[in-house]
Amino acid sequence: VGCDRSKNLVDICGEKHFQAFVCDALSVPIRSSSCDACISIAVIHHFSTAERRLATIRELARLLRPGGTALIYVWAMEQEYKNQKSKYLKEKNGSKNKDKKMNIGTTQRPLSDQGPDNSSQDSAWSDQLLKDLKDESCGAKLVADFRLPVHTNRTSFHSQDLLVPWHLKGGTKKKEENVDTALVPDGSKESQELSPVFHRYYHVFCEGELEAVCRSLDCVRVQRSYYDQGNWCVILEKL
Numbered sequence: 060v061g062c063d064r065s066k067n068l069v070d071i072c073g074e075k076h077f078q079a080f081v082c083d084a085l086s087v088p089i090r091s092s093s094c095d096a097c098i099s100i101a102v103i104h105h106f107s108t109a110e111r112r113l114a115t116i117r118e119l120a121r122l123l124r125p126g127g128t129a130l131i132y133v134w135a136m137e138q139e140y141k142n143q144k145s146k147y148l149k150e151k152n153g154s155k156n157k158d159k160k161m162n163i164g165t166t167q168r169p170l171s172d173q174g175p176d177n178s179s180q181d182s183a184w185s186d187q188l189l190k191d192l193k194d195e196s197c198g199a200k201l202v203a204d205f206r207l208p209v210h211t212n213r214t215s216f217h218s219q220d221l222l223v224p225w226h227l228k229g230g231t232k233k234k235e236e237n238v239d240t241a242l243v244p245d246g247s248k249e250s251q252e253l254s255p256v257f258h259r260y261y262h263v264f265c266e267g268e269l270e271a272v273c274r275s276l277d278c279v280r281v282q283r284s285y286y287d288q289g290n291w292c293v294i295l296e297k298l
Contacts, residue, residue: 062087084115087122092297094122097129101290103269104133104261107220112262113272116295120279123297128282131273132290136263138215145289151213209258219265222258264291 061079063069072079082088084102097119106112119129138145210216210223269291270284283294 060089085111085118087118089122091121092124092127095124095127097122097127098131099129100132101134103131104263105259107260107262109272113275116273117276117278120276120295120297123295125297127297129279129295129297131269131293131295132287133264133269133292134261135286135289135291136216136219136265137286138289140286140289147289148213148215207260210261216263220260220262223261225257225259227255227257266291269293 061069061072061077062082062084063072063079064081064083066081069079069081080088084099084106099115099119103112103115106115116131119131123129135145138148208218208221210221212224266286270281270293273279273281273293273295278298279295280298281293282296283292285292
């Protein structure tokens with residue numbers, strides 16, 4: 060059984076005769092301890108606070124029967140690991156610039172609007188995790204102000220919290236749609252055809268971060284933690 064926040068994606072599953080329903084990863088309408096296995100692929104890195112990311116993993120654990128397992132994949136900060144570039148970097152479309160800089164665009168939505176009041180609700184655990192991550196040499200830079208950088212596709216990450224452009228291919232621009240033209244070179248064919256560009260929030264994980272979040276839960280055991288093509292991955296077992 061599959062679930063997703065997007066009704067359109069769930070409808071596609073239905074058309075292909077798969078069982079799927081719309082729900083929120085923070086509150087899955089399935090009874091506790093009823094699943095042999097759960098997978099969460101490319102979901103948790105979209106949650107904007109440490110508390111929500113932890114709550115999502117706790118919800119996965121709730122669904123599992125004792126002895127059940129869960130597989131989690133999140134996007135990695137390290138897109139070049141052990142001298143090997145990820146598939147994401149290798150698929151750069153014809154660019155010869157190895158160290159292309161990030162497009163430091165901004166959005167109107169501040170970090171402070173994306174979740175609870177961090178000053179009053181951050182747990183001691185998340186404070187300690189943040190301290191530990193600052194001590195790690197993953198090269199992440201803390202956001203200096205309330206605006207998020209906009210990532211340049213197929214390049215390395217320079218911030219853990221960022222927005223990744225989603226270019227709607229074949230889309231027809233509507234008057235009310237907000238199109239980011241700063242990402243498209245002037246005079247190019249793309250700038251003339253202006254397709255909508257949507258920005259998706261990501262928190263990319265440093266080495267050890269996902270495992271640390273999982274180990275903070277008493278109800279699960281980390282069976283395995285590994286790197287796979289630009290993703291950090293963990294396999295959990297419900298105790």
